[in-house]
Amino acid sequence: MELRKEIEPDFTTAEKLYPEVLRLILEYTDYCDEHGDEDHSAYQKLEKTLHKMTGKEMSGFNLWEWWEEDGAENLAFDIALPEPFMVEGITKTELSEIVKRLKTFDTPDREGFIAQFYSHVCFGNGYYHQFLKLNFKTYHIKLFQRNKDKNGNYFEYSQEETTEKLWNDGKY
Numbered sequence: 001m002e003l004r005k006e007i008e009p010d011f012t013t014a015e016k017l018y019p020e021v022l023r024l025i026l027e028y029t030d031y032c033d034e035h036g037d038e039d040h041s042a043y044q045k046l047e048k049t050l051h052k053m054t055g056k057e058m059s060g061f062n063l064w065e066w067w068e069e070d071g072a073e074n075l076a077f078d079i080a081l082p083e084p085f086m087v088e089g090i091t092k093t094e095l096s097e098i099v100k101r102l103k104t105f106d107t108p109d110r111e112g113f114i115a116q117f118y119s120h121v122c123f124g125n126g127y128y129h130q131f132l133k134l135n136f137k138t139y140h141i142k143l144f145q146r147n148k149d150k151n152g153n154y155f156e157y158s159q160e161e162t163t164e165k166l167w168n169d170g171k172y
Contacts, residue, residue, distance in 0.1 A: 001093070001097045003094055003097055003098070004087070004094065006085075006087050007087055007090070007094060007098070007131070009081055009082075009084075009121050009127050010081065010082045011081075011113060011114045011117075013080070013081070013082050014077060014080040014081040014082070014113075014117070015080075015113045016080075017053060017054060017079075017080035018076055018077055018080040018113070020053065021050060021053065021054075021076040021079050021080045022072060022073065022076035024046060024049060024050065025046075025063065025066065025072050025075060025076055026072055028042060028043070028046045028063065029066075029072070032064075043063060043064065046063060047063065050063075050079055054079055054080065054082075056079060056083065058079075061075060061078065061079055062075070063075075070120075070124065074117075074120055074124060074125070077117050077120065077125075078120075078125045081117075081121070081125070081127065083130065084127060084128075084130050084131035084134060085134065086134050086135055087135060090135055092163070092167050095136075095163055095166060095167055096159070096163045098128050098131065098132065099159050099162045099163045099166070100159055101122050101128060102122060102123075102128055102129070102144055103144065103158075103159045103162065104159065105122075105123065129141065129144070132166065136166045136167075138165060138166060139166060143157050143162045143165060143166070144157075144162065
């Protein structure tokens, strides 16, 4: 199912910004390898440049040691991808589709730049989790994890149970 444009990640903006963001991250790394950055001036310059390009607060991104995490490509994509926002009139069908994408590891058929990063949006950078947290006041990560009941037995909420808990317990 195709979601409305305002619900789907803004791949158009991400694709436009991605090459420059990646270039800046790699140039910063090369600079540090060659010259160091003891006073953090190059880091601060990179932060300011990326903030100006994206409007995002950079403190949540590891620009120093990206190689220990998801790699420069995923970091550049995460920085280039606009944050989710509140959307009016989300339908239960749309909610169910988002939950399905997060629970089943099935992603829609995509091509090109979108195909390169779509799984990362669903399972890596938390875009849809952020979207749900913004738009459903009862969102909790436990709806998407293994839980333990009062008897010590493990269980997971089904796609339908997760959708119902989010839908019935309230949208903003």
